[in-house]
Amino acid sequence: MDRSQKEATIAALNLELQSAALVVVTKQSGMTVAEVTDLRRKMRAAGASYKVTKNRLAVIALKGTQFEKTEGLFKGPTALAWSKDPVSAAKVAVDYAKTNDKFKIVGGSIGNVTLDAAGVDALSKLPSLNELRASLLGMIQTPATRIAGVLQAPGGQVARVLAAYAKKDEAA
Template sequence: MDRSQKAELVSALNATFESAALVVVTQQSGLTVTEVSGLRTQMRDAGASYKVTKNRLTRLALEGTKYKALESMFTGPTAIATSEDPVAAAKVCVEFAKKNEKLTIVGGAMGETILDPAGINALAKLPSLDELRGKLIGVLQAPATKVAGVVQAPAGKLARVFSAYGSQDEAA
């Protein structure tokens, strides 16, 4: 890799760090190409990305970003998972690490807040942004549904009373 390619990689990583809401640092030792490809596919489906990085170049890319404090985590065979959703990358990393012992979560950060592996696990248990939006819409629609049910109830009772009187007249 020549100097210009390294400079492009550092600027691309810097842009990734600037736009990410969450960065998860992992160590991967012994993962096969197939396993890494599967992990990348899962990340992409969740709206996140996974990239194996060179530690020295990643430390350079961290300069001037809110994730500068992650520098100490980049030792050994590392990779980063990033996402704009504050939960997506954590969920996929934790699920994959449970199934495959070769992937270890080192830590991460959400904005300027540094997270240890336990913090990443706790973050992975939270509902995603889309799930929260769905719950919020459900909460907002519930009162409207209840009001509609209350308004329709007297009309339904009235219809049943008329039906009962009609049944009595036919029986007599």
């Protein structure tokens, strides 16, 4: 990789990290191409990204972002996972680490807060932004459904009473 390619890689990574809410630093030594491709596919499906880069280039790309404090995590063969959602990259990384022994979480950062592996694990247990939206929408819709049920109940009771009287008259 020549100097211009390195500069382009750094600029592209820096641009993506500017808009990210979460960065997870991982170790993936010994993983096959198929395993890395599978991990990338899972990350993409969750709205996250995963990239294996040289540590020096990653540290340079982190300069000027809110994740500068993570530069101490880059030792050995590392890779970056990031997402705009503050939870999705952590969820995918933790789930993948449970199934693959070659994949380890080193740490990460959410905003200006640096996390260790346990912090990333705790973050992965939180509901994602979409899950929070769905539960909020469910809570908003529940009172309206209850009100509609209460309003319909008297009409249904009147209809059942009238039907009972009609059956009583037919029997007599």
